């Protein structure tokens with residue numbers, strides 16, 4: 001039976017919040033040795049509270065911190081094909097606990113200006129208090145962002161549209177367009193074909209015909225609200241918002257784990 005069918009059944013019984021808590025404690029226990037070892041070996045690395053790491057990524061300190069660095073390098077390498085990042089304003093939209101953004105000054109250099117925003121006040125507060133030389137701001141789940149028109153050379157959103165409704169897709173594409181400079185670059189990740197197996201047969205048909213599919217077990221923005229974006233949907237929304245697609249890298253399934261699709265657009 002598909003996970004989604006079981007999840008819907010548990011949601012009807014109002015059991016999802018409990019299962020979410022149990023899953024958090026299960027992972028905390030399972031990863032306790034490697035996480036404690038990480039803290040012993042890296043006493044000076046600032047780590048967010050466990051639940052924040054769990055909600056935004058995976059409760060594994062090494063994957064959160066050490067592997068955040070190659071992810072940040074991969075991001076900059078992909079974008080460098082299209083834009084030289086010098087004296088540039090860079091925004092991490094939906095920065096969570098700064099998993100990627102905290103590494104960018106080391107990689108992309110200190111001539112750039114780094115900004116991060118998120119709709120979750122707990123994450124923004126933690127980032128403001130712990131990550132220096134980066135400007136963190138709170139936004140709402142709906143636009144606008146607290147930035148002026150055409151402020152940014154480069155905006156990225158890693159796994160953000162994956163938690164938003166159809167209505168917010170349109171609103172956020174307009175908003176991200178507004179804050180980008182002409183020729184600015186937008187980098188997004190989505191749940192593409194590699195995630196299709198999570199859908200019911202009926203949903204797979206709708207996905208294949210280009211519909212956005214939503215699994216909403218919590219309010220949008222939360223990890224329990226999932227959106228699946230067929231590539232044709234992304235093409236349509238980009239052209240509606242006058243964004244040119246520079247690159248699409250379909251996600252693969254690696255070690256049984258589906259990767260997200262990567263989209264790079266230019267204004």
Ligand SMILES: C[S@@+](CC[C@H](N)C(=O)[O-])C[C@H]1O[C@@H](n2cnc3c(N)ncnc32)[C@H](O)[C@@H]1O
Nearest residue numbers: 056094095096099118119120141158159160221
């Ligand atoms: C899966 S986490 C990814 C966090 C971060 N991008 C990373 O890769 O570690 C999704 C993040 O998107 C944030 N988020 C969801 N909707 C948002 C919105 N409308 N505006 C800003 N942030 C949002 C959540 O609070 C959460 O931090």
